[in-house]
Amino acid sequence: MVKQGLRRMAVAALLALSAFGAQQVYAQGSPAPDPFWNVPDIGSLPDDDHGRLVRRGRDLITATYAHIGPLVPDATKRYAGNNLACRNCHLDAGTKKFGNPLWGLLDQFPQYDSESGQPITIEQRLNACMTRSMNGKPLPIESQEMRAMVAYVGFLSLGVKPGEKLTGYGAGQMAELDRAADPVRGNGIFKQNCAICHGTDGAGLRRSLPTTDLGYMVPPLWGPDSFNNSAGMNRLVTLANFAHDNMPNGTSYVMPRLSVEDAWDVAAFVISQPRPIKADLDKDYPDLLQKPADTPYGPYADGFSLAQHVYGPFKPIRDEIARLKAAGAVPGKRAP
Numbered sequence: 405m406v407k408q409g410l411r412r413m414a415v416a417a418l419l420a421l422s423a424f425g426a427q428q429v430y431a432q433g434s435p436a437p438d439p440f441w442n443v444p445d446i447g448s449l450p451d452d453d454h455g456r457l458v459r460r461g462r463d464l465i466t467a468t469y470a471h472i473g474p475l476v477p478d479a480t481k482r483y484a485g486n487n488l489a490c491r492n493c494h495l496d497a498g499t500k501k502f503g504n505p506l507w508g509l510l511d512q513f514p515q516y517d518s519e520s521g522q523p524i525t526i527e528q529r530l531n532a533c534m535t536r537s538m539n540g541k542p543l544p545i546e547s548q549e550m551r552a553m554v555a556y557v558g559f560l561s562l563g564v565k566p567g568e569k570l571t572g573y574g575a576g577q578m579a580e581l582d583r584a585a586d587p588v589r590g591n592g593i594f595k596q597n598c599a600i601c602h603g604t605d606g607a608g609l610r611r612s613l614p615t616t617d618l619g620y621m622v623p624p625l626w627g628p629d630s631f632n633n634s635a636g637m638n639r640l641v642t643l644a645n646f647a648h649d650n651m652p653n654g655t656s657y658v659m660p661r662l663s664v665e666d667a668w669d670v671a672a673f674v675i676s677q678p679r680p681i682k683a684d685l686d687k688d689y690p691d692l693l694q695k696p697a698d699t700p701y702g703p704y705a706d707g708f709s710l711a712q713h714v715y716g717p718f719k720p721i722r723d724e725i726a727r728l729k730a731a732g733a734v735p736g737k738r739a740p
């Protein structure tokens with residue numbers, strides 16, 4: 405108990421320091437957030453129905469576990485299967501460049517989705533994170549929770565012109581290694597750079613409470629309360645870039661703290677760990693030639709091993725997929 409308390413204090417200090425560090429980076433005039441678009445100030449919304457809906461949407465994103473988590477008192481509201489919050493991956497409530505921002509999105513939907521092989525709406529995209537990242541059930545489209553989160557995403561699109569694409573989407577795109585990423589080397593990097601906060605067992609750190617129902621101070625990276633194996637974060641390219649541009653928490657892409665090579669290897673270690681498994685994944689990607697090279701579950705249209713799809717190198721896989729596409733190959737096409 406005392407040990408947990410001390411670790412919590414140390415982590416709280418680290419989190420405070422790292423937030424200060426990030427501010428310093430901006431203050432010194434490094435590339436700041438885009439001048440042509442600023443995150444709107446949610447506090448300036450009037451206290452009317454729309455203002456309240458947007459605020460509720462933000463609450464759902466910053467404290468998902470408290471509203472639709474597996475431990476909420478109302479059993480009918482237990483849509484999420486873990487105690488994560490959307491903001492754990494959509495940093496700063498979806499407003500951080502290369503921290504998987506949720507800004508300027510509304511006009512980009514409906515969009516083609518290779519995972520389902522169909523055009524999807526913003527509600528369906530959000531539910532993809534509910535069933536994968538949150539390891540839970542889809543929210544009904546008409547539910548107040550869905551409407552609130554979509555209203556918040558709409559709020560983060562205010563002032564963005566139709567067709568205009570902001571920068572900073574996703575988690576970045578650093579250079580890839582020409583070798584497979586190495587989970588064994590990654591284990592050492594994890595111990596040095598991540599374990600203090602996320603725990604040597606990857607289980608994260610609770611707030612100073614005996615349960616997780618008020619969420620985590622630091623979210624788990626693997627184990628039963630983490631994202632499932634089909635989540636975007638369980639793909640090497642996503643996790644490596646996310647860690648490089650954002651971790652240790654408070655890091656900004658303008659001043660990464662991990663080297664590129666260390667980021668690939670530590671990501672390999674994290675995705676090599678056990679986590680919940682989603683059922684029916686063989687139904688994903690009806691056109692296998694659209695399946696991203698680093699999707700960590702088969703089937704695949706190319707002849708590469710599962711291990712190479714998980715750890716890379718990905719260029720030979722992408723080259724082969726491009727060759728199959730150019731040859732108009734049919735193996736990728738499957739009956740829906």
Ligand code: HEC
Nearest residue numbers: 488489490493504529530533537538553573631636637642
């Ligand atoms: C474990 C990390 C994680 C959690 C938790 C998570 N997401 Fe995501 N989300 C991602 C990643 C990574 C992507 C980028 C797409 C990909 O690689 O699959 C994404 C993409 C999205 C997108 C599409 C963004 C775009 O650029 O098109 C939306 C909308 C979204 N998430 C909403 C949510 C909401 C709402 C929640 C909470 C209910 C949530 N996510 C929880 C990781 C997460």
Ligand code: HEC
Nearest residue numbers: 418419491492493597598601622623624625647651652653
């Ligand atoms: C100073 C403490 C700290 C350190 C050190 C740290 N993290 Fe994190 N990490 C966090 C916090 C806090 C969040 C959630 C951020 C939020 O909700 O705003 C997070 C979120 C994450 C997430 C997305 C959420 C999830 O549950 O998967 C990943 C992936 C991640 N960290 C990986 C790493 C890796 C890899 C390292 C080591 C290179 C690392 N972190 C080091 C505190 C830390």
